[in-house]
Amino acid sequence: MANTAPTTPSTPSRLPPISHPPLSTPGRPPSPLNASEVANFSMQAVPVGCELIIRGITPEDGKTASEIVLLDDNNELYDISVIPGSSGRFSNNTFCYVRLSMPVASEQTEPRPDLLNPWIPVLSSLHPNWQASWSPCKMEKDKKLWCRISGMSGNGGKTNWDKDLAVITDVIRKLGVNVSSSWSTANGQMGVVVLSQVGEVLFLTSKSPLSVTLPNQDPSVSGHRHPSHIDITAPYKQINPVYAFEVVITGIGDYNHSFALHLDRYFTTLTEPDGTSFFRSSRIPETDVYCVVLSSWEATKTVLSNTKFFDQHVRSSALNVAYPRLLWDVNMTGAFAQRAVAAINKAGEMLEARLNLFESKINEICRETSSNLNAVEQRIGAMENGIQQITGAVTQMGLALQDTQMALMAQHRRSQIADHRSSLYHQHESLIRKLDRAQNSQEEDTIDTELDVISQKIEEADEQLSEFDRTITGIAAGPPQHPQQAVTPTPLTPARSNRQPIPSMPESPLAAKRRLHNKAGPHKQISSARAVRSTANVMDEDDIVDENAVQNSIAGSVLNGNAGQGPPAATICAGLLSESGLLSNGSDPVGLNVWTNHCSLSSWVPSPFAHILLTLGFSECIKYFLTCCMIRDLRSLIHSFFVSFLSCILSSVCRALYSGLITTISFLESVPYLPKQLILLLLVSSSVTASGFGPNCATASFSIYALNANGMHHALKLIHINNAIGHRNPSVFVISELKSTMSTANRITLKNYNIFEEHSQPTAGTWKWGVMLGI
Structure with a gap:
């Protein structure tokens, strides 16, 4: 024979000595265990799996699989015995098991897999169709050829x-697949067929599902039997061992691939009493499975029993790793215990029963639904x-919404045009x-040319607005059947102009030009208070006083020549201070009203010269005196002489009082705990008094660097209104000694009051606003 098994003498006492399986990896330096570590061994490990399985045997008439493998009168097979694969079905068997014969096995003190391993290559070479390997599980439990x-x-x-x-089964055989055996499960809804070849398993699963008409299946609603879909799968997984007593460790898939090297080092450190290492070879057949072949059954038993040492060296760093087990046991029971499998099977049976009941109810519902189909169609x-x-109502609502949207867009467009016209008015007033x-x-x-251009633009804007109002009237009105009401455009309220000419003075050429522009310009003027409010962007609405009312009151009391018709200028300033919070509840802690009533010319200068003196100053009084001389008006001449003489005396007195007041304020600023509001009141009072006597007394030196932002805000407001009293000859306010501690908010406040203009030299009859910052 080309390939023969090793020869064996006729007497079993001359068997060859035990030989270890070959090494597949080089050995590592041994590390013997301590005596205390190997003393506590458990004897529960049983040597199972020391047998071969031969698959793919073609049945012959009158011979079983074991008879085909076992040769008659062959001394070479003395040490083995061939066992049939399945008891009771000898004629259909396509596999069998090979073990050591009883006479040979009974004389050995430990299992001898080395006597069976040489037969694997011999049988495979003699019969290429056979698959000879180590048995993965016990007899009749090999799932390699099973199909569900x-x-x-x-x-x-x-x-x-x-x-x-x-x-x-007949349908499967018609496909050319040889079925060795078959049986049904306990509930009758599944079955198992055992095939003869591994290739037939792959072929049959590829043909799944099969259409088969079963004799006991449920008829359909129409009463006819339709073919059932039979699914064929191979869900049974098992790992074929490469040697007897192969050990398996599961759970390594959660770790890095290098963890297998760590397990190799662990088994290398385990040694025999003679110093030989337990480790022979290892492999990873699946991602989560590590298999190792040890040197002998005694080494395998030591590894299976010494779980404490495994915990100390392996599971201390890898808790998900399972304890070592025989591959034969893992293929038999899987990863679950028998109790868990039984519980799962019982739960599956209960679930199937409930599903059957649910299916019967569904069928009943289907029959009721088919009987009531006409009623359902009527309801649909x-x-x-x-x-x-x-849908019709939603369409109508959409149309109404579209009309409302168009009306709102028209209103928005009209507001834009009105805003543009207002900005043109503002530009006209500025010019x-x-x-x-x-x-x-x-x-x-x-400036006249620019005013003409602005006036033309305003007229064009008015024409556009009128034309737009005529155009959008139909859109804004809306259909009467719509639920929404038309939004009536709100007309702009014409702004009243605060700028009125002085009736008692002859009209100058400059005033004539201004009157002509007012006449030819827009018919709706924007008040100066609104212009100031538009530029003061950083001011709050609550902090802005009604400057329009203040200026109208001043115009009625001063410009009209009757001081008794309105409150004095100082009284107005005191009211503004009370509004701004500097004077609480209308109180007058420093006697501002009383002092200004005695010092103001409006309380004792005779009319009509009071408004001239307050508004134009001393120089204009001289001009008025000369005019009276030219017209030879004796009464006016006497009055003018009296006023001129009196104004000279008052000018000298007020200079002295003002100088003393400034000195007093400078001294009060040095007091650390003096309220800043008192200093502010004195400054404002001095400015109001000095501004009433012309440019000679109108140069005030304010030291307001110690005031806070609120006081700065209201002081500048009063300065602005005080200058508005005489808008032909405003006083010159020089703010000096403004330190570097002035905040950005104060600078913005100054800019918003438009007093940062270039200081220019005053000309005859005309005074400019100016600010000199001593920074």
């Missing part, structure tokens, strides 16, 4: 189940009619103020 059949009806008892399974028709009505401050005729002509 699901989709059976399960009706009736075991007799009906066998009939259904026989029909399925009624629902369609309702949906059509709802008028600029015209008042013009110093030569060339500048006046330039």
